[in-house]
Amino acid sequence: MAGTAASPSRSRDLDKLLLRPGNLVGPTFEPGTELRDDLQEYARILVVGAGGLGCELLKDLALSGFKNLEVIDMDRIEVSNLNRQFLFRVEDVGKPKAEVAAKRVMERVSGVNIVPHFCRIEDKEIEFYNDFNIIVLGLDSIEARSYINSVACSFLEYDSDDKPREETIKPMVDGGTEGFKGHARVIVPGVTPCFECTIWLFPPQVKFPLCTLAETPRTAAHCIEYAHLIKWDEVHSGKAFDPDDPEHMKWVFSEAVKRAELFGIPGVTYSLTQGVVKNIIPAIASTNAIISAACALETLKIASGCSKTLSNYLTYNGVEGLHIKVTEFVKDKDCLVCGPGVLIELDTSVTLEKFINLLEEHPNLQLSKASVTYRGKNLYMQAPPVLEEMTRSNLSLPLYDLMDKVAKDVIHVTGTTGKNDKKTSCLRKLRVVFKGVDGVTDMDMAGGA
């Protein structure tokens, strides 16, 4: 085999996947050393989260032959992380997770380059995320997943037949674990359901009625939530509770203990207090390892085509016995985040008022009384009166100007559709394209100026 003496043994197992043809491969698979080398050179992967899953993911991806990795995480290492976040040591406590994780994997796996980003995911510009070919998620919150999903889907463009443009697709591989349970899923925006299409999969958080906490506590968790939600405000008027401040946590714990004694309820401990307040579910190292392995493999499959990918949602349950199931969820065709939306072509002179009237006449929409929002700016609101007044002056302005003179962009409208006499309210995504304006115009102007 060609290459240095070390290379055959390093990638021997990988070579079996990448150098030989197979029957279960993806449609564009072209086995060979070029594929293997290109994967190392051109695949750029972002790992979001450097916690329990993130540590595993970085190690797995590095050992799968990926050489250009970056990792983003806003947290610092805590003592309680050390049992499963195996890249960290006691002396690392207090250091940024992303930086230590990157350093440790680079020390152990030669040739891999990992760039750490110690910041919030929202702190990065949207374009930062566009530099990666695949985004792998090792997160523990719905908010963060929803954010990354919306960013990845914002790169997606559709052609005039509402087919996703392949070069704009930003695949995501999402892992998640909770105790003995976990999931791994492949999100190919425009092709498979995005995070928002299936957000209903998440069970609602358990929340106790406040009056139960105040009046009739029955469990240790009730006592803790009483101290956290009611007693804290009573005593510290105006000061926000910070779950990451140990002093705050200790205060809540001691109040919870008093409360529990008063009602004769056993079981309030400091770790339970942390668990209830921060909604912590004990993490199991092997669940992380299993889910991460699945995610890393899917990442390799998406990049190389060496096998068809998971289609599209794997659930793992090790609570009683061991169950793994793959479910093929379907896209929500009207998804506000990944769906194509309704294509509308307009002249640059069309005013917002005219646009709203056009929506009513549009055969596919028939949307009356539309309120219009564009990238966080409310252009027109039908209600309540206070917002209607504030936005009314926009009605006579050209939509093109209100959309900052972009050639095309997505805009959202709310209104009522009146098909078959039955009025239903709806929220729709529209792809507005202005006639006679395209990306070239800007460059021309820049050149002429």
Place this chain on the structure above:
Amino acid sequence: MIKLFKVKEKQREIAENANGKTPVKKQSAGELRLHKDISELNLPKTCSITFPNGKDDLMNFEVSIRPDEGYYLGGTFVFTFQVSPIYPHEAPKVKCKTKVYHPNIDLEGNVCLNILREDWKPVLNINTIIYGLFHLFTQPNYEDPLNHEAAAVLRDNPKLFESNVRRAMAGGYVGQTFFIRCI
């Protein structure tokens, strides 16, 4: 997709020399759903809504309720709403800004309304919550107390409860607690 990555990498190198586009604000799915809720608000005459941060921040707003019947007739009670980016998966956080003598609202402004916590469902909306809050003033309920003393008075001595509410709303002491005038 590696072929595609390769092409993109080449493009990226070229693009790095040119300046990128200015970053644009992302609108979360929660914001969009809230936009729908707000644009469809159908408030009773007794309720009004304001947006302290202007027309482009719908995630933080205030609702004033002026009950037109019952113990709280004539008072004005302001509630703050904080809506999360994953709304409606999660209920808005609602607090009563006006200090009120009420069995289901404590002196810190915590509100015991089932649909704000244990019974929240994504099919509910801002309108439902506002009606729920309004209902608390027309039908205060001593069975789900947050203000224990107020609940006990309502249960045992409705006449005294009524005069306590009047006194609190006019601005004055009920027991050891001072209430600011809200009529």
